[in-house]
Amino acid sequence: MFDVCIIGGGAAGLMLAHSLPPSYKIAVLTKSAPDDANSTLAQGGIAASLDTTDSPEAHASDTLLATAGHACSERVGMLTREGQIAIRKLMAEGLPYDQDESGQPILGMEGAHSIRRILHSGGDQTGKILMNYLMKKTEKKIHLLTNHQALELIAENGKCFGAVASDGNGRRKEIFARHTVLATGGIGALYSHTSNSSVAEGEGLSLAYRAGAVLEDLEFVQFHPTILTIDGKSSGLISEAVRGEGALLVNKDGCSIMQDVHPLKELAPRDIVARAIEWHWQEQGPVFLDARHIREFRSKFPAIWKNCRAHGMDPAKDLLPVRPGAHFHMGGVKTDDKGSTNIVGLYAIGEVASSGVHGANRLASNSLLEAIVFAQRLADHLVGQNTVSAGSLEIHRRTPAHPAPFDFRDMELMRSRMTSSVGILRNKEQLSGFITEFPLLQVEDLLQLSNENIRNYHQTTVCSLLATAAYLRAESRGAHFRSDIPAQKEEWQGKVIALSAAGTAITDRKIHSKETVQ
DSSP, X not given: OEEEEEEOOSHHHHHHHHHSOXXXXXXEEOSSOGGGSHHHHOOSOEEOOXXXXXXXXHHHHHHHHHTTXXXXXXHHHHHHHHHHHHHHHHHXXXXXXXXXXXXXXXXXXXXXXXXXXXXOSTTTOHHHHHHHHHHHHXXXXXXXXXXXXXXXXXXXXXXXXXXXXXXXXXXXXXXEEEEEEXXXXXXXXXXXXXXXXXXXXXXXXXXXXXXXXXXXXXXXXXXEEEEEEETTEEEEEOOHHHHHTXXXXXXXXXXXXXXXXXXXXXXXXXXXXXXXXXXXHHHTOOEEEEOTTOTTHHHHSHHHHHHHHHTTOOTTTSOEEEEEEEEEEOOEEEOOTTSBOXXXXXXXXXXXXXXXXXXXXXXXXXXXXXXXXXXXXXXXXXXXXXXXXXXXXXXXXXXXXXXXXXXXXXXXXXXXXXHHXXXXXXXXXXXXXXXHHSOOOOOSXXXXXXXXXXXXXXXXXXXXXXXXXXXXXXXXXXXXXXXXXXXXXXXXXXXXXXXXXXXXXXXXXXXXXXXXXX
């Protein structure tokens, strides 16, 4: 019996473990090794108002502007105020960060920010360094269960008691805990073009949905504008920080494609830049990132330089072919401001959660900040809590001798359809077709399926729910763009699509301003 079972070993999960008391018995489940998490791939850095000319209020203002009028202002203010404190604390504790000769942090610029406020570690290796730091800080505090796939939450009568997982040999086990935390990350691997790790399959959303939790804002998927694209395949992220240092988006003739699109050009909000690039690809041909004039590219962006060289390209000499790919999911499991869901004993933090701070379009480099802030808030909330006890609940091992077969569509086909029909450019006909082809599957006893089919079930469930939310939002807003309805609609202002096993509800964003989930 654990005090806390954390499903997911990325920045949010490890930051929670780091923030909990040493006396807590903590299990951390990871699908593979912790360094395979999306957090390790984060290049851009951490946004925080660390400069004397900046402020949490200015950071909040930039965030709200980028989120297309769909974020909760109270939560955003909480993120930027507490984020400033949390990042300074980590820096004081010993988190490595890039600094100048006087010891001051070197802050970068990214799209939709009004000032340089992006903290970096190792240039473009912030995620990797943060993860290494947190793994070292938590290695003696946690029971790390690598290669453990969560199959289903142990939930009954609106309460959660842990999870059923399979280990690297396919053996199933029940892991009981007083508190179960979803920190499973994003959904990028459900698309054929993505910047994400292959483990980002979104199963946390399906696990929560089956347990009775509410999901919201699923239609808002951010597509990163600049994924290195070689022979039609995603070949690694090129951070927005490169454009922050002056790189330009050009066509094959070297002419700017952003000149007449937005006043901020390459540093416009991500949804605008990504759509401009995708339209150009579809109508006129490839788009390239011209970073040839950036001085000391190799030292500023060592990971990007290494990846480009591995693909036979030199950023100092070559135009880099780029195309948008699935990057970050703004929606997720509905939580209050402490990470609690509507299921007692179940919590969600990081990208799998819908905390209300990203709205319809996340501001660049706010993701690691959200993971850190809400992990800390949840840790503070859990200390001294004793909300559930699994002692009186009998759960029997249910590994079938002959797992029942189930009809799943080709998963690679599903990813392709997600990219073409539920991707950066959507319309009613394509969304309807996807929902028909990949309907929401009804499985009463999930554990009667094989482990592989349970994994397929979770992916199919998330894709179907996401497409349903995108179909229902009959407007374009932020990262959700409907070519058949290409403008924001006043009647959708502040409206949230909430999905659960109990049904679909369209509610008001003001629900997020309350301190508890309704």
